[in-house]
Amino acid sequence: MINLVTGGAGFIGSFIVERLLRNKEKVICIDNLSTGKTDNIGNWINNPKFQFINHDVTKKINLKVDRIWHFASPASPIHYQKDPIMTSKIIFLGTYNLLEIARKNKAKLLLASTSEIYGDPEVHPQNESYWGYVNAIGKRSCYREGKRIAESLCYDYFRIHKTNISIARIFNTYGPRMAPEDGRVISNFISKAIRNEELVINGDGSQTRSFCYIDDLIAGLFKLMESDYIKPINLGNPNEEYSIIHIANIIKRKINPSLKIKNQKLSEDDPIRRNPDIKKARLLLDWEPKINIDTGLEKTISYFKNNL
Numbered sequence: 001m002i003n004l005v006t007g008g009a010g011f012i013g014s015f016i017v018e019r020l021l022r023n024k025e026k027v028i029c030i031d032n033l034s035t036g037k038t039d040n041i042g043n044w045i046n047n048p049k050f051q052f053i054n055h056d057v058t059k060k061i062n063l064k065v066d067r068i069w070h071f072a073s074p075a076s077p078i079h080y081q082k083d084p085i086m087t088s089k090i091i092f093l094g095t096y097n098l099l100e101i102a103r104k105n106k107a108k109l110l111l112a113s114t115s116e117i118y119g120d121p122e123v124h125p126q127n128e129s130y131w132g133y134v135n136a137i138g139k140r141s142c143y144r145e146g147k148r149i150a151e152s153l154c155y156d157y158f159r160i161h162k163t164n165i166s167i168a169r170i171f172n173t174y175g176p177r178m179a180p181e182d183g184r185v186i187s188n189f190i191s192k193a194i195r196n197e198e199l200v201i202n203g204d205g206s207q208t209r210s211f212c213y214i215d216d217l218i219a220g221l222f223k224l225m226e227s228d229y230i231k232p233i234n235l236g237n238p239n240e241e242y243s244i245i246h247i248a249n250i251i252k253r254k255i256n257p258s259l260k261i262k263n264q265k266l267s268e269d270d271p272i273r274r275n276p277d278i279k280k281a282r283l284l285l286d287w288e289p290k291i292n293i294d295t296g297l298e299k300t301i302s303y304f305k306n307n308l
């Protein structure tokens, strides 16, 4: 079985590569190292079953593969908003190019979609049949609308070419190997707390996210790749929904109780509440997350302390 992991030098992608190699499968990793790091894949560079190709997914490439894990995309708001036209281009063209490889090889493609496709949701928790509440022209639209068209493309390849697909709607996931400067809340707060810099909360901090630890997400993604389920499926941790102020206070307590916290303006279209309904994943994949925020943060903090 030859696996192609796009975005394999990034946070989530590197854990997919690691588990595939542990299972003795062949892995081709494509990444342009825009937010990913060679450190994340350094351990496997000399592994004969591993090949790294520095490549931008907006450009065509011909490869012989059996499975595609399509994770290449800017993922953090500060990265995807920096060059929004490029973000739309990467998500659309990247998904199109990878679906073409899947079609030609009769390979399966798993798309890393996102809870962002629900926008600023009006229903809680969000289940897969909710169509979302999305601003088409806001600052987050390049990413949200990009992932919506990516889902749509996948489904059209399934309808028209019978391409085997899976669509994971991933909710906020955190853990070791997140880039300290990537702007996402947990990596930002932990790296700032270790450096004794004040934590900056956008808005009053009452907005929530549901936080899933990376090991739980990876278990769900592997079950999804094995399944025949075609429609989108939520993967996230419904039991660990916390406000951002609560997360700031836990990290402060764990790393540096004397840290200062300040507030700044909430950014445009920042969702107020997010929580996954994972009934489908429970039923169809026999999956649910097991790691709570306390354990997950301890592991993540320990990684950041050793790697900052």
Ligand code: NAD
Pocket (backbone or CB within 6 Å): 006, 007, 008, 009, 010, 011, 012, 013, 030, 031, 032, 033, 034, 035, 036, 037, 055, 056, 057, 058, 070, 071, 072, 073, 074, 075, 076, 090, 094, 112, 113, 114, 115, 169, 170, 171, 172, 173, 174, 178, 179
């Ligand atoms: P990340 O930034 O660590 O990883 C993304 C990887 O894609 C990086 O290695 C980057 O260099 C690579 N990349 C970006 N543009 C590329 C291009 N044009 N060509 C080739 N490689 C490119 O972020 P992550 O959190 O690991 O996210 C991985 C995927 O999961 C993304 O598709 C993201 O949308 C999705 N996702 C992540 C989360 C989360 O909470 N972490 C939530 C929902 C969806």
Ligand code: UDP
Pocket (backbone or CB within 6 Å): 076, 077, 172, 183, 184, 185, 186, 188, 189, 200, 201, 202, 203, 207, 209, 244, 267, 270, 271
């Ligand atoms: N956030 C914050 N301070 C930070 C980073 C993020 O207050 O230093 C907030 C952000 O405005 C959002 C939440 O934390 O409300 C989660 O942000 P993140 O970028 O991690 O994920 P996303 O918004 O994409 O769900």
